[in-house]
Amino acid sequence: MTIQNILQKGQKLVSSSSLAFFRIIFGLLMLASLLRFLSRGWLEKFYIQPEFYFSFYGFEWIKPLPDPYIYWVFYALIIAAVTITLGLFYRFSIIVFFLLFTYVELLDKSVYLNHYYQVSLLAWLMCWLPMNGTCSVDQYLFKKTRRPLTPLWMVWVLRLQVGSVYFFGGLAKLRYDWLFEAQPLKIWLAANSHIPVLGDFLGYTWLAFVLSWFALFFDLTAAFLLSNKSTRMYAYVLIVLFHVLTHILFQIGMFPWMMIVTALVFFPTHWHQKILAIFERNRTIHLSSSSVPSNHSLTIGVLALFFLFQLMMPFRSYAYPGNVLWHEQGFRFSWNIMLMEKNASLEYEVIFKNNGKKIYVRPEKHLNTIQAKQCSFQPDMILQFAHYLNQYYKDQGLGNTEVYAICYASVNGHASRLLIDPEVDLVTQKDGFADKKWILRYRD
Amino acid sequence: MYKKLIAMTLVLAACSCSKSEDADPEVESTRAEVIASVGTQVILPTIQVFASESQKLNTLAESVATDRLEQANLEELQQNWLQLATAWKKVSLYSMGPIDDDFLESGIYYTSVNTSGIESYIAKSTPVDAALIGSLGAAYKGIPAIEYLLFGNNESVEVQLEKYQGATASQRIQYLKALCADLKIKAADLESKWNSSGGNYIKTFTDASGRDINSSLGKLSNKMINMIYTIKDERIGAPNGTRNNGTPQPALVDAPYSDESLALLKAEIEGIQGAFTGDLAGGTSGLGLDDLLNQVGAQSETGLLSTKINSQFDAVYTKIDMIQVPLSRAVTEQSQLVTDLYTEVKKLQVLLEVDMINNLGVLLTFSDNDGD
Numbered sequence: 001m002t003i004q005n006i007l008q009k010g011q012k013l014v015s016s017s018s019l020a021f022f023r024i025i026f027g028l029l030m031l032a033s034l035l036r037f038l039s040r041g042w043l044e045k046f047y048i049q050p051e052f053y054f055s056f057y058g059f060e061w062i063k064p065l066p067d068p069y070i071y072w073v074f075y076a077l078i079i080a081a082v083t084i085t086l087g088l089f090y091r092f093s094i095i096v097f098f099l100l101f102t103y104v105e106l107l108d109k110s111v112y113l114n115h116y117y118q119v120s121l122l123a124w125l126m127c128w129l130p131m132n133g134t135c136s137v138d139q140y141l142f143k144k145t146r147r148p149l150t151p152l153w154m155v156w157v158l159r160l161q162v163g164s165v166y167f168f169g170g171l172a173k174l175r176y177d178w179l180f181e182a183q184p185l186k187i188w189l190a191a192n193s194h195i196p197v198l199g200d201f202l203g204y205t206w207l208a209f210v211l212s213w214f215a216l217f218f219d220l221t222a223a224f225l226l227s228n229k230s231t232r233m234y235a236y237v238l239i240v241l242f243h244v245l246t247h248i249l250f251q252i253g254m255f256p257w258m259m260i261v262t263a264l265v266f267f268p269t270h271w272h273q274k275i276l277a278i279f280e281r282n283r284t285i286h287l288s289s290s291s292v293p294s295n296h297s298l299t300i301g302v303l304a305l306f307f308l309f310q311l312m313m314p315f316r317s318y319a320y321p322g323n324v325l326w327h328e329q330g331f332r333f334s335w336n337i338m339l340m341e342k343n344a345s346l347e348y349e350v351i352f353k354n355n356g357k358k359i360y361v362r363p364e365k366h367l368n369t370i371q372a373k374q375c376s377f378q379p380d381m382i383l384q385f386a387h388y389l390n391q392y393y394k395d396q397g398l399g400n401t402e403v404y405a406i407c408y409a410s411v412n413g414h415a416s417r418l419l420i421d422p423e424v425d426l427v428t429q430k431d432g433f434a435d436k437k438w439i440l441r442y443r444d
Numbered sequence: 445m446y447k448k449l450i451a452m453t454l455v456l457a458a459c460s461c462s463k464s465e466d467a468d469p470e471v472e473s474t475r476a477e478v479i480a481s482v483g484t485q486v487i488l489p490t491i492q493v494f495a496s497e498s499q500k501l502n503t504l505a506e507s508v509a510t511d512r513l514e515q516a517n518l519e520e521l522q523q524n525w526l527q528l529a530t531a532w533k534k535v536s537l538y539s540m541g542p543i544d545d546d547f548l549e550s551g552i553y554y555t556s557v558n559t560s561g562i563e564s565y566i567a568k569s570t571p572v573d574a575a576l577i578g579s580l581g582a583a584y585k586g587i588p589a590i591e592y593l594l595f596g597n598n599e600s601v602e603v604q605l606e607k608y609q610g611a612t613a614s615q616r617i618q619y620l621k622a623l624c625a626d627l628k629i630k631a632a633d634l635e636s637k638w639n640s641s642g643g644n645y646i647k648t649f650t651d652a653s654g655r656d657i658n659s660s661l662g663k664l665s666n667k668m669i670n671m672i673y674t675i676k677d678e679r680i681g682a683p684n685g686t687r688n689n690g691t692p693q694p695a696l697v698d699a700p701y702s703d704e705s706l707a708l709l710k711a712e713i714e715g716i717q718g719a720f721t722g723d724l725a726g727g728t729s730g731l732g733l734d735d736l737l738n739q740v741g742a743q744s745e746t747g748l749l750s751t752k753i754n755s756q757f758d759a760v761y762t763k764i765d766m767i768q769v770p771l772s773r774a775v776t777e778q779s780q781l782v783t784d785l786y787t788e789v790k791k792l793q794v795l796l797e798v799d800m801i802n803n804l805g806v807l808l809t810f811s812d813n814d815g816d
Contacts, residue, residue, distance in 0.1 A: 184805070186740060186741075187740055187802070187803055187804075187805040188805050190736075190739060190740045190805065191475070191655045191804065191805030191806065192655065193474045193475050193476075194474065194475050194476050194653040194654050194655070199474065200474075203474075203739060203740075205741070251656065251807055341802055341805055342802070343797075343798055343801050343802050344798055345793065345794050345797040345798050355689075356689065357689040358686075358689055358690070359686075359687060360677070360681070360686055360687075362673070369657075408794045408798050409798065410798045410799050410802040411802075412802075413740070413742060413743070413802060413803050415743070415744050415745045415749075415799060416794055416795070416798040416799045416802075
């Protein structure tokens, strides 16, 4: 298929049911996810209780709203998830959802998850697409939103985004640890030997290898197999089995469900139409009444830039020397999913400049469990917390400090070693995109 | 191309498997079996020893005269106290279940003894009985309070004897007896709560065989790490001056009245090693966390990780044994030896907290995780 063919096919008008279907499942998924988040008390734990938040570089100005306003943000998100599902005030709802969800995700990198990133990206894409053209409340309230037909490329955009998680997730697995040591699966599978029936097999190294290589090929090919008519159903069954298995084995929250549900976008439009028809029995689609705007050039241009950006983001870690699992520069926002079992021991040596007094501080004293764990092995967070400590003691009236990190880390079962140069005063170091020289190089 | 890829994959997978088979000693023990073994072969016997030591001390205390303590009595009580205290130190690792839920620890081992408060009760003529002890706060009872009564402010046996033979002797003996009786009850209570014939916490412990933060393995790993930090920072670091710009603070040693802090910290380390190996010194040998490490083929730079960790335990014991004077003196008289001990404990802490946890794959947080 030539590029010209693709462009022509992309312009082909198809039923808007696929977009409406995706809008509904996305809305429902977000609703479930938000309710789950609130019911577990995580809002309180993650965004109200901490005394310090690990902001993202460049987004330090984003701060959590105080209680109860932060709750209002979540209530607004829940309402938006409902109105997105219903297709009510869709454009406004999805823009609000995107902004608020992304705001929450930017508050603290210690709770960064790849699938939260995916939610932000999908929501952003959905801001640009007329997903309320059919099967929505809007079409009854505002006639101009009625759009029974939309160009096929709009569905492709969503498929591309869903498929890229698999594909880039697969590329990220092309590492020595994954391929030739079956790590971290070897550790994680053995850790699940308590699971009935399945657990009896999980301690075998060969199984870790089989699953590692299977997951690699599965990820690399999933989007293509789902796109092909003859393999789609098999691929989807595999997707369901694979993600249910990951749900059983790992503590990964909504991720498996999100992948299972969003992969349905790869099914053909008539399939989505059939499903929606169950809920909208009496409605027939009048293809002739469509009012398809002919010019999407702005949207297409913006989305092209977006995907170009998406194409580059996962590879930015290669701009830094060494193993990304160790230095983690360019690790986030790159679909590095389930790639490492990493943990560390972190203590800070704080020297007060005015009297030379030296104390040792463990981050647990100031951070909650998840913050302390994430901070212990992620160099940019180690730096941020060192700066926080310096400011903390200044605010206490104890003056300027030198802060050194004593951090031993281990990745994927390899022996622990120093992660941060203990001779470098982190107060003098700045965060940024330049290679962080105070992260000690990983030696094999 | 696709066929080639598949063929290459199979070949590579086969190579990888055969290469690592040597380090994969079949699946011999599940986590559930290890947890069950640590529970029944290590924890229960450890608690049992503590309960029987407290009973012994109480029996001894009951046997002494009500108004006068002889030197032999005092020395015997002191020896028994040390056995009891070391037994407790090994139990203290398992501050989960009944110890946490029923807040038992503060009544058993609360380090900040209110010595003047105790003396004021001794000076009063009101009888010291179980009711009074029950009404008092943690600073008035437990193992450290008994230590204070038996050793005073780190005084000689002669000075101590004067207190037990003078005007307030009977009040002091009454207080001592009441504390020993109180402790015996608490130890028996703890033992009963763990035993299958009592509260049966052992079942809760063995049933929680998962890998999340609330599993027994998760809790046990956390306790081991917390304990090793306590030993490093509180037991050794603080008296050695880590909180005081390097100037030693001898008063911060554990068990300051008896000056037995080295023996007690050794017991704490032995307690951690017991959970790690599943073996009890001079007792049974069972499955421990080291078996789980061996099972996943966990390696250090020099061989099996479990061997390296056990060697590090030995290195710590060696450093402890090299210190020939009480820790409160060693921090000033043999500070290099204490610093060397601190360094070895730090190495052990890293091995347990980083290498061991990494290979066990236990989840030490409660929230979702998808790979970083």
